[in-house]
Amino acid sequence: MAAATWRYRGDPEADQPAVLVRFSNGRLRRPDAMRFTVYRNRDTAHPRKKHRRILVSETERLSYVGNNFGSGVLKCNSLCRYFVGVLDKDSGQMEVYNAEIFNMQPLLSEDNLIPDDTKEYQNKSYREKMDLCIEAFGTSKQKRALNSRRMNAVGNDILNTAVTKAAANIIDAKGVSALIQDVAQDDVQNISVFLPPCNEDADKPENVYKFEDILSPAEYEALRVPAAAFVNITPEEITKKTEDKSHCSFVLEELKFLPDDEKRRDHKARCLWFLDTLIKFSCLKVIKKKHPMGPECPHIISRKLMKNFTSLTYNDGSVQNLVSASMKAKITAYVIALALHINNFQTDLTILQNDMKLQESRMMDIAKAMRLKVSKAKGLPGLENDQNHKLGTLSLPLPVQKASGKQQKRRKMN
Structure with missing residues (x-):
């Protein structure tokens, strides 16, 4: 095979990068059987809205949805750039395209979980709702992972409190003037x-x-x-x-x-x-x-x-x-x-x-x-x-x- 070279191609389609998906609640058994539908915003003149996309997919058990806007969007899309490379093994030429990651989340019907008049549940985040589902219907392994995560959260709070207290003790013991002098010496x-x-x-x-x-x-x-x-x-x-x-x-x-x-x-x-x-x-x-x-x-x-x-x-x-x-x-x-x-x-x-x-x-x-x-x-x-x-x-x-x-x-x- 010839030495591999690559060529940057931009978007595979006009204003549409390649789509990478990941599922928040597990791994698919038959990913080749999945079919995806992309919905674009109609307002193509708006500089922000024209890039908004909603990705929808269905399996026999659940429907999944992901988007690239709103509060639940992955922060990595704004901090990093992603690319997909397609390699031709015969010629050694790799075509590189822009890509975007979508976090696919199951679309759950809240009506089947709790009564409509429970306002406390409606105000919970998606993570908290998923934790309730795991508590009620999760496997033993999922429940252990949930308990471990909650214990880690408590441990982090205790650690942050300890660090804050230790910093206060250092300031009281050494004095602000001495600390400023140390910082000045570090600058030099x-x-x-x-x-x-x-x-x-x-x-x-x-x-x-x-x-x-x-x-x-x-x-x-x-x-x-x-x-x-x-x-x-x-x-x-x-x-x-x-x-x-x-x-x-x-x-x-x-x-x-x-x-x-x-x-x-x-x-x-x-x-x-x-x-x-x-x-x-x-x-x-x-x-x-x-x-x-x-x-x-x-x-x-x-x-x-x-x-x-x-x-x-x-x-x-x-x-x-x-x-x-x-x-x-x-x-x-x-x-x-x-x-x-x-x-x-x-x-x-x-x-x-x-x-x-x-x-x-x-x-x-x-x-x-x-x-x-x-x-x-x-x-x-x-x-x-x-x-x-x-x-x-x-x-x-x-x-x-x-x-x-x-x-x-x-x-x-x-």
């Missing part, structure tokens, strides 16, 4: 998963977050061609780029201070081009293009962005790359590390925060997780009149990790 640890490799035993700041862990030699070499535009940039071009906002503020500011030395100038230009690309990439949501940063971006850099800074997600029948919140935090950490190498291990976090469209608290959490000392930008050239800028400095010895500022403030209030 969660962020730490996405940081560049950190060498806590480094003897120099440049060895804490090594440049080779941010850009490999091959990636650094690939940046030579696109960064050439930065190497030869003129003040007039910088002014025009500032007006057009074609690059982030951090890069435009640093382009004004490129070194005169040819080697150092080329190095800084490559770093700024990659940092600008990282920030632009962080502003994307779902990556739909093969080369999202354009044809001028080297292939090895595009592959690095897709592999290291996106999450895979399944949507609408296909796999997509997503820049999730956690991936944006990772990009932010690498941007900060690269900015530290550019600016002699002290950088303006506020400018980077604005370029990446982050909240200050989020930026501070990431900076503190990277073991930076955060201070105000008072006294720096061009920032004397703005006291709200935050500086991040990487110096040895590395400070001990602490909870975020927001969590500390909440602790003081308590």
Whole structure:
């Protein structure tokens, strides 16, 4: 037999997926003898009603009915997608169709069970009515299963009560402030998963977050061609780029201070081009293009962005790359590390925060997780009149990790 391949076909009929059924009260002895009838809603113009279906089937003993709307519908239909595959063994081709599950329930006549004037019975759920039937007419095995389920329900209630009581005891014993501090520490640890490799035993700041862990030699070499535009940039071009906002503020500011030395100038230009690309990439949501940063971006850099800074997600029948919140935090950490190498291990976090469209608290959490000392930008050239800028400095010895500022403030209030 040839290697199996599959092809997605959608609905077998117009607006009608394949039907999968399951019976709530047992297993059929002769499923091949069953005949099903599907009833569709006449209102085909209504966006919701046009998809409503009622499935009916009859056996010698009982009639069954199921539907895909109302309070009794299976929740899995709204949370999951189902498919049916039909395989041709000779060609190895599988045709895949949309499917929908119907829960078939026996249609019981309530008049035969209890008198009409019993209002209490009329208010019971379907499960409760079935339990009454099992109590009255069920087999010994069904009755044992019913008793076991009821005992489990009682056990769950007792367990929930015990857990609630235990949580209250922990809060009383440890205190709300200590618990908030633990949560804050967990937040820092969660962020730490996405940081560049950190060498806590480094003897120099440049060895804490090594440049080779941010850009490999091959990636650094690939940046030579696109960064050439930065190497030869003129003040007039910088002014025009500032007006057009074609690059982030951090890069435009640093382009004004490129070194005169040819080697150092080329190095800084490559770093700024990659940092600008990282920030632009962080502003994307779902990556739909093969080369999202354009044809001028080297292939090895595009592959690095897709592999290291996106999450895979399944949507609408296909796999997509997503820049999730956690991936944006990772990009932010690498941007900060690269900015530290550019600016002699002290950088303006506020400018980077604005370029990446982050909240200050989020930026501070990431900076503190990277073991930076955060201070105000008072006294720096061009920032004397703005006291709200935050500086991040990487110096040895590395400070001990602490909870975020927001969590500390909440602790003081308590």
